[in-house]
């Protein structure tokens with residue numbers, strides 16, 4: 001009987017992270033139809049992937065994003081004994097990676113808004 005591997009659980013974790021900061025994501029994992037041990041690989045949505053990690057290490061993984069954007073993080077499983085047997089990629093978790101400039105623009109808008117409010121009150 002051919003081995004199949006279920007799709008790993010959708011990643012959960014910190015879905016908003018500052019550029020240069022670390023986010024840690026978790027998956028509930030996958031299952032081999034033959035009960036074999038699995039390995040996991042994370043795709044972070046910024047062009048990078050983790051190495052294949054044992055179940056002991058791979059169900060929780062940290063990553064640092066270096067540019068601001070909305071990234072789609074997924075995780076995939078494979079059989080540790082039969083590495084060509086792969087699962088489908090998990091559903092994605094959208095991770096918002098922001099930087100100080102975005103925060104600064106928001107602050108300026110807030111300040112302008114307050115200034116206008118004050119003006120209106122004064123008039």
Ligand SMILES: [Zn+2]
Pocket residue numbers: 003032034036079080081082085
């Ligand atoms: Zn196997």
